[in-house]
Amino acid sequence: MDDESTLFGRMKRYAKVSTAMTGLATRLVGEKYLGVEIDRDQHAKNLHQLLGGLKGPLMKVAQFLATIPGAIPPEYADELLKLQSNAPAMGWAFVRRRMASELGPEWLTKFTEFSQTATAAASLGQVHKATLPSGETVACKLQYPDMESAIEADMNQLNLILSVYRTWNTAIETSEIQEEIATRLHEELNYLDEASHLKAYQKIFADTPCVILPNVHNQLTTRRLLTMSWIEGQPALSFINEPQEIRDQIGKKLFHTWYYPFYHYAIIHGDPHPGNYKILPDGNIGLLDLGCIRRFQGQFVQGVIDLYNALLHNNRDQAVAAYESWGFTHLTNELIDIISDWARLIYDPLLDDKVRLIQNDLQGTVGWETANRVHEQLNKTAGIKPPREFVFMDRAAVGIGSVIMRLGTKQNWYQLFQELIQDFNVDDVDKRQQEIFKRERIDPSH
Numbered sequence: 001m002d003d004e005s006t007l008f009g010r011m012k013r014y015a016k017v018s019t020a021m022t023g024l025a026t027r028l029v030g031e032k033y034l035g036v037e038i039d040r041d042q043h044a045k046n047l048h049q050l051l052g053g054l055k056g057p058l059m060k061v062a063q064f065l066a067t068i069p070g071a072i073p074p075e076y077a078d079e080l081l082k083l084q085s086n087a088p089a090m091g092w093a094f095v096r097r098r099m100a101s102e103l104g105p106e107w108l109t110k111f112t113e114f115s116q117t118a119t120a121a122a123s124l125g126q127v128h129k130a131t132l133p134s135g136e137t138v139a140c141k142l143q144y145p146d147m148e149s150a151i152e153a154d155m156n157q158l159n160l161i162l163s164v165y166r167t168w169n170t171a172i173e174t175s176e177i178q179e180e181i182a183t184r185l186h187e188e189l190n191y192l193d194e195a196s197h198l199k200a201y202q203k204i205f206a207d208t209p210c211v212i213l214p215n216v217h218n219q220l221t222t223r224r225l226l227t228m229s230w231i232e233g234q235p236a237l238s239f240i241n242e243p244q245e246i247r248d249q250i251g252k253k254l255f256h257t258w259y260y261p262f263y264h265y266a267i268i269h270g271d272p273h274p275g276n277y278k279i280l281p282d283g284n285i286g287l288l289d290l291g292c293i294r295r296f297q298g299q300f301v302q303g304v305i306d307l308y309n310a311l312l313h314n315n316r317d318q319a320v321a322a323y324e325s326w327g328f329t330h331l332t333n334e335l336i337d338i339i340s341d342w343a344r345l346i347y348d349p350l351l352d353d354k355v356r357l358i359q360n361d362l363q364g365t366v367g368w369e370t371a372n373r374v375h376e377q378l379n380k381t382a383g384i385k386p387p388r389e390f391v392f393m394d395r396a397a398v399g400i401g402s403v404i405m406r407l408g409t410k411q412n413w414y415q416l417f418q419e420l421i422q423d424f425n426v427d428d429v430d431k432r433q434q435e436i437f438k439r440e441r442i443d444p445s446h
Helices: 007-034 040-052 057-066 074-081 092-103 147-168 175-188 191-204 244-265 298-312 316-326 333-351 365-379 390-407 413-421 426-436
Strands: 125-131 137-143 225-229 267-269 277-279 285-287 293-295
Touching (some): 147 175, 175 390, 191 244, 191 426, 244 267, 244 277, 244 285, 244 390, 244 426, 293 390, 298 333, 298 413, 298 426, 316 333, 333 413
Antiparallel strands (some): 267 293, 277 285
16 A cells, blocks of 8 residues: 555654644744744755655645745745645556546446556646547546545644744734635545536636637546546646747736636636646647636625726725725724735736736746735734635736746736726626536536
């Protein structure tokens, strides 16, 4: 049996992580209160190396935490953002057992070919390439065993990580962050839900030929196995050395692929890992891994647009109304000024009516400087408690924005954004969301 599938294996894994995180807490406390200097760069690299070899939700949690500006020191955030979902794959003996438990002992007869080696290994499962009797190539996404208990254990580790955060910075109260991450991780475990998300996104992009979604094979899909059509393409970041015109078109399509569902259906793709956006040979975008989908009320999206207009027209009262509509409370004039400073950085490319890079500072130093300044200022106040909706909203926006930034795409982001929001209506958005999530029943074969 694979080491991490055993109780002993998991205990050994968590002991290593707990030691690393406790060590981080001790060093940061010593640095803050005792003036003891630590080599943050080296310690961050060690933490990256430890987490990068783990299966399970903890690596995903670390990625989430790294996208919350100021949540941890920048040296650690930089290393955690480099984490890829490439943990070592489970072996063929494991795959045979897992496939038999999902499709029955004769599962292999349902395929003419089935790769014994995983094509990708992620935090919650791994993907195998296979061929159906019809000749169609499919991807079989198979979940690792006992992920439910792994999430519970890893959420305990999240408590430890956030306790590290609180020793370093008291600017943000993290209870809502923790609850949001736990909810989304539990949802990702049900592959029948992911299949429904795929069908919903197919409806969203039915009239957008440049966005391609895989088709679900219902009879080969269960709560822990998702079988879908294979999409052949290259990761978006493999095009960073292509001519400017090609990079401009890819970035424009990525921008539309992520933002269109939010402003027309109040939902987002919450896992903007660069590998989840494949560039097909014809230049279209293949969108993968829809396990993490965040649904909002149309009124929340209205607040995003209201804040945009407030910043565009320098309307302080409208900005305050937007913050309050999201659930921010106890907003003093000082807090309003501080969070508006951060908001201007996020909205900057959308406020500038000209062709430009999405982030003029390709090294990201302006962003880090702003984040650090905001958190230093928040630390001098009572701090702030962000609504839970912002966890995945920020993660997705930062993630897709960083991909477009690294591509060096140039567009008039102001005009693209204006096109997205020009017909926005709260009631219409809520109604459209309800319509696309009228689920076709998936009747798994086992």
